[in-house]
Structure formats: structure tokens, C-alpha cells
Amino acid sequence: MSNAALNRIYALLSGLVLAFIVLPLGIIVWASFFANKILTFPPTGYTFDWYIRAWSMDVFREGFLVSIQTAVIATGISLLLGVPASLALVRYPFPGRDAIQSLLLSPMIVPGIVGGAALYIAFIELEILFDVQVAGTLGGLLTAHALIAFPWTVRLVTASLTGTNRTIEEAAASLGAAPFTVFRRITLPAIRSGLIAAALFSFVISFIDLEKSLFLVGPGRTTLQIALVNYMEWNLDPTVAAVASVQILIICVLLVISDRYAKLSRVF
Numbered sequence: 135m136s137n138a139a140l141n142r143i144y145a146l147l148s149g150l151v152l153a154f155i156v157l158p159l160g161i162i163v164w165a166s167f168f169a170n171k172i173l174t175f176p177p178t179g180y181t182f183d184w185y186i187r188a189w190s191m192d193v194f195r196e197g198f199l200v201s202i203q204t205a206v207i208a209t210g211i212s213l214l215l216g217v218p219a220s221l222a223l224v225r226y227p228f229p230g231r232d233a234i235q236s237l238l239l240s241p242m243i244v245p246g247i248v249g250g251a252a253l254y255i256a257f258i259e260l261e262i263l264f265d266v267q268v269a270g271t272l273g274g275l276l277t278a279h280a281l282i283a284f285p286w287t288v289r290l291v292t293a294s295l296t297g298t299n300r301t302i303e304e305a306a307a308s309l310g311a312a313p314f315t316v317f318r319r320i321t322l323p324a325i326r327s328g329l330i331a332a333a334l335f336s337f338v339i340s341f342i343d344l345e346k347s348l349f350l351v352g353p354g355r356t357t358l359q360i361a362l363v364n365y366m367e368w369n370l371d372p373t374v375a376a377v378a379s380v381q382i383l384i385i386c387v388l389l390v391i392s393d394r395y396a397k398l399s400r401v402f
Contacts, residue, residue, distance in 0.1 A: 166375035184376040197361035205340035208279035212336045216287030224295040242285045246345030254349040270352040278346040283336035294328025334392040
């Protein structure tokens with residue numbers, strides 16, 4: 135078989151895989167404009183009313199704000215902890231470094247529902263031992279979201295640090311610059327793209343989380359994902375598609391920006 139034929143087959147298979155991934159998202163966005171009060175095909179017309187209705191509902195508006203606030207704080211925590219951890223893993227060889235790196239990245243490979251249940255059980259055990267409530271509190275929710283964002287920060291910042299030229303840092307140190315000055319003036323600018331990508335990707339991972347939030351969210355604080363699940367229990371109208379379409383748009387924009395600073399194909 136010629137190379138041209140192989141290229142055509144490869145292009146066809148790639149197109150089919152891409153369509154399999156993108157088509158459901160396109161259908162959700164399409165359905166968000168249906169005029170039907172119940173999701174049915176084909177639609178009788180099109181309207182923007184479902185977007186207006188979604189924003190007018192307290193449960194979605196407040197859930198959106200809670201998800202944004204939680205994701206921002208979790209991203210900040212993951213950066214504060216992830217950057218020093220990445221520096222230690224890349225710049226300072228020590229016994230067991232590979233094992234520690236695997237441990238730090240392990241939340242990425244644990245199924246979300248398993249991780250959520252494990253955290254909930256761990257928090258209950260802490261409550262029994264120390265008589266301090268953790269599950270169902272804002273602190274517990276932020277801890278869980280920081281935990282799922284942290285591995286992505288470590289992975290992206292580590293990749294950025296690995297690709298930097300250390301000779302500039304060594305030259306600055308040899309000229310008398312203090313370690314913190316070297317980090318602030320040399321290292322941080324060199325890994326700026328990795329930091330931005332880590333922040334954006336950590337935000338996305340926290341924003342779309344359902345499993346851990348489902349176990350750990352407290353009274354009066356409902357994330358957008360939980361609000362969607364609760365609404366779908368009793369309703370099946372295009373409001374759900376409208377909310378999901380807004381999420382898809384936000385996530386796509388953030389991922390495109392992340393890919394601008396750190397090619398995600400080199401991370402996965």
C-alpha cells in the first residue's frame with residue numbers, strides 16, 4: 135500500500151475520532167437553542183430564552199459563582215504548593231525522588247468517584263479523631279479541589295523547568311545573587327508560560343469536577359455541576375443544554391489559551 139493511501143486512511147480515521155468527540159458537544163450546543171419546552175427532535179424553532187432562563191435561576195447563578203470561587207482558590211493553593219514541589223523534583227536529586235513524583239501525580243489516575251469517596255471517609259476519620267468537622271465544610275471542599283488541581287500544576291511546571299537553561303541561574307548565583315533573587319528574577323520569568331498553563335488547566339479541572347464536590351459540598355454551597363445534576367432529576371428542557379454550552383465555551387477558551395503557553399500534547 136502506497137504512502138498516499140496510508141495518509142488518506144490515517145486522515146479518515148483521525149476525522150472519525152474527532153467527529154466522535156466533537157459531535158456530542160455540537161449536539162448539546164445545538165439543543166440549547168431549541169424552542170421546545172421538552173428536548174425533542176426535530177425542533178419546532180430556535181430561541182435564546184433558555185440562556186436567559188438559566189441565568190435568572192438562583193440555583194444556576196449561585197452554583198456558577200461558587201464553582202468559579204472554588205476553582206480560583208484551589209488554583210492558588212495548587213500553585214503555592216506545586217511550584218516548590220516541582221523545583222525540588224527537578225533541581226534537587228534525593229533518594230526516592232521518582233517514587234515521590236509518582237505519589238504526587240497519583241490523583242490524576244484515580245477515578246473521580248473513588249477519590250471523592252476516599253476523601254470523604256478520610257475526613258470522617260479526622261472528625262472522629264480530632265472532633266473537628268471537615269466533611270461538608272468550605273475547607274474540606276477547597277482541600278479536595280486543590281488536591282485534584284495540584285498534580286496538573288506539578289506536571290506542567292516540572293515540564294517547564296526541565297526545558298529551561300540552568301546556566302543562566304548558575305551565572306547569576308556565581309555573581310552573588312541570593313537564591314530567592316535568582317528564583318524571582320531568573321527562574322520565574324523562564325517558566326512563566328508553564329505557570330500560566332498550570333493555572334488555567336488547574337482552574338478547568340476544578341471547575342468541571344463533580345465527584346468530589348458531590349461527596350464534600352456543604353449546606354448552602356452548591357457547585358454548578360451539582361446544580362445541573364439536581365435539576366436534571368426532575369426536568370428535561372434545553373436549560374440544561376444552555377448551561378452546559380456556557381461551560382463548554384469557557385473550558386474550550388481556557389484550554390486554547392493553555393495550549394498557547396504549554397503544548398498540551400507534550401503533557402498528556
